[in-house]
Amino acid sequence: MNLALLFEEDFVAPDRVRIRGRRLDHLKTVLKADKGHRIPVGKVNGLMGHGEVLSLTATDAELQVTLDQPPPPALPLTLILAMPRPKMFRRVLQTCASLGVKDLWLINSYKVEKSFWQTPWLSEDNLRDNLTLGLEQSKDTMMPRVHTRKLFKPFVEDELPALLTGKRALVAHPGMAAPCPSHLKTPAALCIGPEGGFTDYEVRKLEEAGCQSVHLGPRILRVETAVPVLISRLFDACL
Ligand code: SAM
Numbered sequence: 001m002n003l004a005l006l007f008e009e010d011f012v013a014p015d016r017v018r019i020r021g022r023r024l025d026h027l028k029t030v031l032k033a034d035k036g037h038r039i040p041v042g043k044v045n046g047l048m049g050h051g052e053v054l055s056l057t058a059t060d061a062e063l064q065v066t067l068d069q070p071p072p073p074a075l076p077l078t079l080i081l082a083m084p085r086p087k088m089f090r091r092v093l094q095t096c097a098s099l100g101v102k103d104l105w106l107i108n109s110y111k112v113e114k115s116f117w118q119t120p121w122l123s124e125d126n127l128r129d130n131l132t133l134g135l136e137q138s139k140d141t142m143m144p145r146v147h148t149r150k151l152f153k154p155f156v157e158d159e160l161p162a163l164l165t166g167k168r169a170l171v172a173h174p175g176m177a178a179p180c181p182s183h184l185k186t187p188a189a190l191c192i193g194p195e196g197g198f199t200d201y202e203v204r205k206l207e208e209a210g211c212q213s214v215h216l217g218p219r220i221l222r223v224e225t226a227v228p229v230l231i232s233r234l235f236d237a238c239l
Contacts, residue, residue, distance in 0.1 A: 001026045003040040003048060003139040005132050006065070017041075017051065020060045027053070027061055041065055042141035044132075071141040075100035075235055076187035078163060081227070082109035082194035083148075086119035088224050090130050093121070095224065097134025097144055099231050105163075107149045111196030117150055152202065160209040164189050169211040172230055173203050174220050176213040184234050192226055 001023070010017040019027070027033045035053050041063065042048035048071055051063030083106045084092050096104055108117075120126055127146055135141060149155040168184060171191040191198075191206055198206070203213055221229060 001030070001133075001136045003042050003136050003141075004051065005136050005141060006041055006043050006051075008044075012062070015065055016054070016062060017065055018060050018062050024059075024061050028056070033061075039063070040139065041067070042071065042135075042139070043067055044141055044143055046141055047071070048139065048141055072100065072139070073237065074102045074142055075231070075237060077101055077231065077235070078103045078105065078167065078187075078189040079227075079231075080105040080107055080160075080163075080189060080191040081223075082107055082192065082198070083112045083116045084223050085113075085116060085195060086121055088195075088222075089116075089119060089121050092224050092227055093127065093130040093146075094134035094137070095228055097131040097140070098138040099228060100138070100140060100237065101231070102142060102144045103147075104144050105147045105149060105155075107155055108152045109194050109202055110152075110199045111194045117148075122148065153205070156202075156205045156209050160206075164210045169209075170234075171198065171203060171206040171211040171213050172216060172226065173198055173213050174215055176215040178212060178214045180214040180216050180230060180233050182233050183236055188234055190230060190234065192223060192230065195223060 004019065004023045006017050010019055012018050031039060033039055033053050035056060037053045038050045041051040047067035048069045049065060049067040051065045054062045054064055079096060079101050131144055166187060168186055168188040172180065191211055207213060216230060
């Protein structure tokens, strides 16, 4: 936690917060903060700054906060991801939040197992908690928006074309002729497949919607590796 993300419910006054639980534990055990110490904080979807510890008890800490700096710029990326296996999903969420992805679409695909959609990690609270961990890691405050689409064809035919307007649209698929571009200066949309990959039919549908198929070299990467590698390849902001 390189920044403590603060939520509306943490504020006991306009410039004062009370934190408990995980953030309190971190304050005590990792930062070893004491009264008078300053720690980096940020208000969700707002400014960042510091919090000065006013009091520290077994159950909570009260901080006086000064919020005066903007968060880092968002990545101009719409990430469209075939719903990952639950074990991987949490980590991928955190990685996306850390890298500055603000618009994440979780879609179905032939090789996404039905059970993946039942994961408790998709609940609103769990999404928020994992995205918070990612934001706190990279010192950002802007909470990503997550959309789920459990039917591939209606999403690709009815929604995707509009979503791609004004963007460099790509689908990452091993073995394609074109290499993944780099140093993008324009907004982009990137589709990443499931563990078993997109089917040929799905790649064709994504292409019909306006995506260019690109490869990332001969090594086939796990989804959790492909996500950060593709994103950092596309945007210099991640270098
Ligand atoms: N056997 C699957 C295939 O050939 O498509 C492998 C899927 S890979 C584990 C999961 C996803 O990561 C892929 O659908 C793709 O979007 C992305 N990916 C991984 N390695 C890639 C590479 N070398 N080139 C392009 N995309 C890659």
